[in-house]
Amino acid sequence: MAEPHFERVCLIGLGLIGSSLARALKRGGLVGEIVGTARTPETRAKALELGFIDRVEGDAAAAARDADLIILAAPVGANAALAEAIGPALKPGAIVTDVGSVKQAVIDAVAPHLPEGVHLVPAHPVAGTEESGPEAGFAELFEGRWCILTPPAGTDADAVARIKAMWRAVGSNVDEMEPRHHDMVLAITSHLPHLIAYTIVGTATELENTLQQEVIKFAAGGFRDFTRIAASDPVMWRDIFLANKDAVLEMLGRFDEDLTALQRAIRYGDGPALEDWFTRTRAVRRSIIKAGQA
Numbered sequence: 471m472a473e474p475h476f477e478r479v480c481l482i483g484l485g486l487i488g489s490s491l492a493r494a495l496k497r498g499g500l501v502g503e504i505v506g507t508a509r510t511p512e513t514r515a516k517a518l519e520l521g522f523i524d525r526v527e528g529d530a531a532a533a534a535r536d537a538d539l540i541i542l543a544a545p546v547g548a549n550a551a552l553a554e555a556i557g558p559a560l561k562p563g564a565i566v567t568d569v570g571s572v573k574q575a576v577i578d579a580v581a582p583h584l585p586e587g588v589h590l591v592p593a594h595p596v597a598g599t600e601e602s603g604p605e606a607g608f609a610e611l612f613e614g615r616w617c618i619l620t621p622p623a624g625t626d627a628d629a630v631a632r633i634k635a636m637w638r639a640v641g642s643n644v645d646e647m648e649p650r651h652h653d654m655v656l657a658i659t660s661h662l663p664h665l666i667a668y669t670i671v672g673t674a675t676e677l678e679n680t681l682q683q684e685v686i687k688f689a690a691g692g693f694r695d696f697t698r699i700a701a702s703d704p705v706m707w708r709d710i711f712l713a714n715k716d717a718v719l720e721m722l723g724r725f726d727e728d729l730t731a732l733q734r735a736i737r738y739g740d741g742p743a744l745e746d747w748f749t750r751t752r753a754v755r756r757s758i759i760k761a762g763q764a
Contacts, residue, residue: 489607
């Protein structure tokens with residue numbers, strides 16, 4: 471079995487996912503030292519104060535030097551610049567991984583900057599909340615959730631096994647996917663729902679003032695769920711949509727076609743079509759509950 475312990479970990483990005491993973495690694499005794507870095511001095515200081523990192527560095531290259539594992543936990547749009555900065559500082563045998571919701575774009579941005587002998591094992595923990603920042607993290611975030619690995623063809627098998635063992639050790643179920651397939655799956659299960667939530671909540675903000683206030687006051691469960699999703703980190707989601715635009719646009723086109731069909735059914739009073747659609751979608755919800763992903 472692969473050893474999930476890493477003597478020195480470099481954590482680049484100290485928000486919800488990065489800080490939660492650091493806490494989980496420490497709780498499980500899976501790391502000797504965690505060296506952290508983030509864009510602002512305030513975030514770095516807060517992470518050090520909270521104690522989920524052991525040391526802080528002002529720049530990514532200094533944090534990555536001599537690290538056995540480098541975790542990219544910043545918004546995906548920053549990955550190319552970060553990889554370029556840390557590349558010269560990486561030691562042979564080091565493993566670079568990430569926590570982003572888009573995978574092919576991560577490979578395209580990071581792989582060209584990694585020296586020979588450094589292994590790239592992209593990962594996507596399918597977990598999160600609408601909160602952000604170093605204070606938002608908690609060690610239990612990944613328990614019972616999926617983490618998807620998307621190693622490029624030819625990636626060192628031992629490096630993949632170590633990352634897989636690490637995620638299992640913090641409580642995740644682990645699967646592997648081809649990167650572009652991952653991006654298509656997540657476009658419909660995560661990215662499109664966020665886009666819809668942002669749209670619906672944005673529409674509510676454009677209503678005349680009296681109606682807008684009543685929408686907020688009498689918000690039913692469905693709208694509340696949309697506001698929770700729409701409260702997610704705006705920088706992170708900006709980068710996700712730009713990085714995965716082809717898959718998102720493909721799924722958005724399919725959604726638009728289905729929405730037109732439902733609009734037509736409502737307009738012409740086609741009750742059987744509506745009932746059939748809602749029956750099929752309820753079955754999906756039941757299958758999600760049965761799979762333990764509710």
